[in-house]
Amino acid sequence: MARAIGLTRAVGAAARRDTAPMVRGRLLALALSPGLAVLARLAHRRHPGLFERLTGLERPVLALVPDELPLAILLRADPRRPVLEAVAKADLDTRRVAAVIRGPLRVLAQLADGRVDGDALFFSRRIVVEGSTEAAVALRNALDNAGLGGLAELALPPGRAAKLVGRALRLGGGLIERLHARRNRR
Amino acid sequence: MSRAAATELICPAGTPAALRTAIDAGADAVYTGFRDRTNARNFPGLNFSREEMKRAIDHAHGSGVKLFIAVNTFAAAEDPGPWRQAIDDAARLGADAAIVADIAVADYAARNHPELRLHLSVQASASTLEAISLFRREFNIQRVILPRTLTVAELARLIPRTPVEVEVFLFGAMGVMAEGRCALSSYVTGISPNLGGACSPAEHVRYEQKPDGSLVSRLGRHAISIAKPGEAAGYPTLCRGCYRTNGRSFYALEEPTSLNAVSAIPALLAAGVRAFKIEGRQRGRAYVGEVVAAMRKALDAAMAGKAPQTLATKHVAEGHHETLGGYDKAWH
Amino acid sequence: MKRSAATTRPGTRARRRQTLETAAAGLTLGPLLHNWPAEKRRDFYFRIADESPFDAVCLGEVVCSKRAHQFDPHLGEVAERLRRAGKTAVHSSLALVTGARDMEFVRSAAAREGTIEANDLAAVELLRGRPHHVGPYVNVYGEDTVKLLSRLGATRICLPIELSAEAVAAIAKASPAEIEVVVFGRIPLAMSVRCFHARSRGRRKDTCRFVCGEDADGLPIGTVEGEKFLAIAGCQVLSHAYLNLAGEVARLRRAGARRFRVLPQAADMVAIGSTFRRLLDGAIDAKEAQARLRTLTPRAVGFINGFVHGQPGEAWIQVRAA
Numbered sequence: 001m002a003r004a005i006g007l008t009r010a011v012g013a014a015a016r017r018d019t020a021p022m023v024r025g026r027l028l029a030l031a032l033s034p035g036l037a038v039l040a041r042l043a044h045r046r047h048p049g050l051f052e053r054l055t056g057l058e059r060p061v062l063a064l065v066p067d068e069l070p071l072a073i074l075l076r077a078d079p080r081r082p083v084l085e086a087v088a089k090a091d092l093d094t095r096r097v098a099a100v101i102r103g104p105l106r107v108l109a110q111l112a113d114g115r116v117d118g119d120a121l122f123f124s125r126r127i128v129v130e131g132s133t134e135a136a137v138a139l140r141n142a143l144d145n146a147g148l149g150g151l152a153e154l155a156l157p158p159g160r161a162a163k164l165v166g167r168a169l170r171l172g173g174g175l176i177e178r179l180h181a182r183r184n185r186r
Numbered sequence: 187m188s189r190a191a192a193t194e195l196i197c198p199a200g201t202p203a204a205l206r207t208a209i210d211a212g213a214d215a216v217y218t219g220f221r222d223r224t225n226a227r228n229f230p231g232l233n234f235s236r237e238e239m240k241r242a243i244d245h246a247h248g249s250g251v252k253l254f255i256a257v258n259t260f261a262a263a264e265d266p267g268p269w270r271q272a273i274d275d276a277a278r279l280g281a282d283a284a285i286v287a288d289i290a291v292a293d294y295a296a297r298n299h300p301e302l303r304l305h306l307s308v309q310a311s312a313s314t315l316e317a318i319s320l321f322r323r324e325f326n327i328q329r330v331i332l333p334r335t336l337t338v339a340e341l342a343r344l345i346p347r348t349p350v351e352v353e354v355f356l357f358g359a360m361g362v363m364a365e366g367r368c369a370l371s372s373y374v375t376g377i378s379p380n381l382g383g384a385c386s387p388a389e390h391v392r393y394e395q396k397p398d399g400s401l402v403s404r405l406g407r408h409a410i411s412i413a414k415p416g417e418a419a420g421y422p423t424l425c426r427g428c429y430r431t432n433g434r435s436f437y438a439l440e441e442p443t444s445l446n447a448v449s450a451i452p453a454l455l456a457a458g459v460r461a462f463k464i465e466g467r468q469r470g471r472a473y474v475g476e477v478v479a480a481m482r483k484a485l486d487a488a489m490a491g492k493a494p495q496t497l498a499t500k501h502v503a504e505g506h507h508e509t510l511g512g513y514d515k516a517w518h
Numbered sequence: 519m520k521r522s523a524a525t526t527r528p529g530t531r532a533r534r535r536q537t538l539e540t541a542a543a544g545l546t547l548g549p550l551l552h553n554w555p556a557e558k559r560r561d562f563y564f565r566i567a568d569e570s571p572f573d574a575v576c577l578g579e580v581v582c583s584k585r586a587h588q589f590d591p592h593l594g595e596v597a598e599r600l601r602r603a604g605k606t607a608v609h610s611s612l613a614l615v616t617g618a619r620d621m622e623f624v625r626s627a628a629a630r631e632g633t634i635e636a637n638d639l640a641a642v643e644l645l646r647g648r649p650h651h652v653g654p655y656v657n658v659y660g661e662d663t664v665k666l667l668s669r670l671g672a673t674r675i676c677l678p679i680e681l682s683a684e685a686v687a688a689i690a691k692a693s694p695a696e697i698e699v700v701v702f703g704r705i706p707l708a709m710s711v712r713c714f715h716a717r718s719r720g721r722r723k724d725t726c727r728f729v730c731g732e733d734a735d736g737l738p739i740g741t742v743e744g745e746k747f748l749a750i751a752g753c754q755v756l757s758h759a760y761l762n763l764a765g766e767v768a769r770l771r772r773a774g775a776r777r778f779r780v781l782p783q784a785a786d787m788v789a790i791g792s793t794f795r796r797l798l799d800g801a802i803d804a805k806e807a808q809a810r811l812r813t814l815t816p817r818a819v820g821f822i823n824g825f826v827h828g829q830p831g832e833a834w835i836q837v838r839a840a
Contacts, residue, residue, distance in 0.1 A: 262659065263659060288659065288663070289657075311614075311657070314621055314640040316644055317638070320639055336616060340616075363710050369678075369708065370755065372825070372830065408747060429740065431718055439717075440712075
């Protein structure tokens, strides 16, 4: 119960317009991290091959950075214990990451989805890749092979639950986009 | 040579998921590679482990589809082990054919696994009756994949005299250089299709965002192409780069473009082509699904005597351009 | 009769190394890739015959069957002049054979008298059973390939320029045929049925008007950032920089290479050949050879030696005197 209140407060604080991005980022990262940890465990159980394809890299750590949020999602592709965590953008040390993939939240979701050709997203400049192209290519191939029919299928088997979660994610994503657009119009 | 034997559509499968997609979309055969330098698409995160290959062969055969394994790079001096292992495994796992290019690899396969069907890759650079005959006589190859640089007229002259089945490219990225004899990539990176199994390997590719919003694609230290803000970016494959000569910047070797020979299918069928190949093991499921379905439709239409529709595939073509390539003499 | 290193005593190994290093090393002038005017080309070969130390000289059209007729009338007198000078004329065949006209051209080359060098598997097949050479455009990456080609009649094989010194050593050890390595010149990296020279002038192969004749050493192409990078010779793409393995010759000899090939460029090839000859004979060392080669070649063209070191071809690895 106390955890839930703490989380809600953190999220609320993060949503306030006047909070500095770094603080917002850190609060959001804090709020998201437990969920990401669970997601990583479920994803590894459902798609062991996904992380296994990334282990050939020298440094199998990638960062996905959505334009609309002040945080970055880190993927550490250790085949025994893959890790998903969030850090504030300001806290992201790009030297410790093999590649950074930046883009609108919607586009990053499409990339993770595997339903849109990652090549197409990159070459049409809707995402930006910094650092190791090798890592980005490996990630793209790994996600593509996972055969996801939607982001939710990272954690859930294809079916009604996954569809529901998918819809919720899309709604949440849309909300974030609108908030971001409103904030930028000012 | 009768056309009674069905004409095959051969489709790329870079991952198990792409393989399932290709089969669902109508492939008659799929071609794959092991996760090492024994095949010419040795890209990070791509290709099949031995276990994945076994499952893939079972799945393909269960669906009535053939599976070919590409062992089409050149065995390294002092270390032919990986290539011999790949051939051994292809035979052991029950692949329908191994696609080979190296005389040494073909020799090993023919001597140790005479029952393993051998197809001759474009990497063998064998586009004449004489070269094909060499491989036929020495190694009993059953099929040759011809480079996409012969015109339809030349194919019509060559195929009836060819002692083996002929497979030609139908769709995919154009390699303008003679395959299997191109060292452009290793000149810059030390890795080429012949040395390491990849052209313009990702580990040597960097994209540089400039302050003015343009994106420079680099291979090694060389700027191979520059995309202005809003312009599509390109993968810095050397033969598709933008170069300066005589004070002019242009695609001195080749534009980024894709082969689409759908309109030539009737002529190619009449010439005796036995199989049509789609290039693209390094492309994703979305590409494979769309292209295989489109090519399936076109081939079926042509075989039924109808005109094959050049369906909308431009958006997945490289550089969003398509060409008939070498099939058309004007391209030379 | 070869014994494995494991059963050879150190003294014997050192003696064998010494023997390999001082064994007679041949010097070949490779085929000309550029479309020089016929008379200039003839005079060039006359001078090579009269004044150069090359003991084998490659004639023949390797790049484009369309332009071969220009020099054809002079082939006979050039071959005769070389023969009288005690040099062997080797006729090199077309590197990339596509289409009926190319195949006819290769057939006529293979039917010639004298020594033929096959640059494509079609020519290898035509020459099967008759002693012949194999050129660097044929893929020879390992021991089994040299053995097979030797069985088909190859007596001398010039290896692909992409190979490292270790690969050369492994192949030479297993090869019944004599092994030759390219040590100087613009490296042919790729070739196409498309003509890039014609393309650079907005033309096509059919309507080329032999524009390749305008660039005696190839047409340089640079990157969009102005870096010197490649050079075009008809349908072939070459390195802009010159391969220069003067510093690696000793190592290659120890590895078992018996002959060394110099590719003709728009430079004093007699002097360049002499530099390599003197290096091979021990009259000068690698350092002096490098210094001479630098004075004999345009400043604007760099030297590279990456491939033999297992590095990207365009690298220049500074070698200590071997």
